[in-house]
Amino acid sequence: MRYIILEDEHLTAERLAKMVKTARPEYKLLAELDSVSAAVKWLKQNPHPQIAFFDIQLADGISFEVFEQVKIDFPAIFTTAFNEYAIKAFKVNSIDYLLKPIGEADLLLAIEKFERMQQPAAISSELISAITRQLSEPRYRKRFIVWVGEHIKTIDTDGIAMFHAMNKSTFIRTADNRDYGIEFTLELLENDIDPLMFFRVNRSTIISKKFITDIxxxxSSRLKVMLSIPTEEPIIVSRERVADFKQWLEL
Structure with a gap:
């Protein structure tokens, strides 16, 4: 069975591929794609897979946009943190889904379901439109997946005190004052995390409102922010961001 993965988090895609290999060693991964545009380009230039794993929320849009640009003739398993209403829509239309973080047992059940289906249901344009409407409201990341040695750890955004860039790398600093590397730039993070919860105070730091203890x-008309965790360097709100920072505090 040939398959592709559409997922904008490399660690998540890598973990999913390993889980598929464990469950079905004979399955062949054709491509790991990280955006709507990459998926459209690949599908137009290559023979289609027999099955696909599609993350719904991607950096450059929603994976359903792929269906609007390419005729999809293969079944898909969606990975999502969708609400119950949308999940029911998947079930009714015989489209399977996996809630993140994906469990091995759930993955195996989804694969077995598709293997039993002689004629997988087509993904209708009506369904795509209905779910796309549900996704029109902003949806922000609730957790991040990080590597700790050979282990994978999930970190909820509620437990993140700050994001900071250092030596061309980006790190999460958690409530227990630990740093974890992530494959995001601060620019990408700004579009991916809740702006009511987080604010970019300068070029190298995004902080959580929840962890502010003093300002x-x-x-030079700047502000110094203290968090409930220690930091190596003082957290300074740059002069050009001070006005926006004050407004953010009131939200």
Whole structure:
């Protein structure tokens, strides 16, 4: 069985591929794609797979946009953190889904379901439109997946005190004052996390409102922010961001 993965988090895609290999060693991964545009380009230039794993929310859009640009003649398993209403829509139309973080048992059940289906249901344009409407409201990341040695750990955004960039790498700092590397730039994070919860105070730091303990006036019309966790360097709100920062505090 030939398959593709459409997922914008490399660690998640890598973990999913390993799980598929464990469940079905004979399955062949044709491509790991990370965006709507990459998926459209690949599907137009290559023979289609027999099955696909599609993350719904991608950096450049929603995976359903692929169906609007390419005729899809293969079944798909969607990975999602969807609400119950949308999940029911998947079930009614014989489209399977996996809630993140994906469990091995759930993955195996989804694969077995598709293997039993002699004629997988077509994904109708009406369904695509209905679910796309549900996705029109902003949806922000609730958790991140990180590697800790050979282990995978999930970190809820509620437990993140700050994101900071250092030496061309980006790190999460958690409530217990630990750093975890992630494959995001701060620019990408700004579009991916809840702006009511997080604010980018300068070029290298995004902080969580939840962890602010004090704010004091600093030199050159800037502000200094103290968090409930220690930091190596003072967190300074740059002069051009001070006005927006004050407004953010009131939200």
């Amino acid at each position: 004091v006036v600093y030199s």
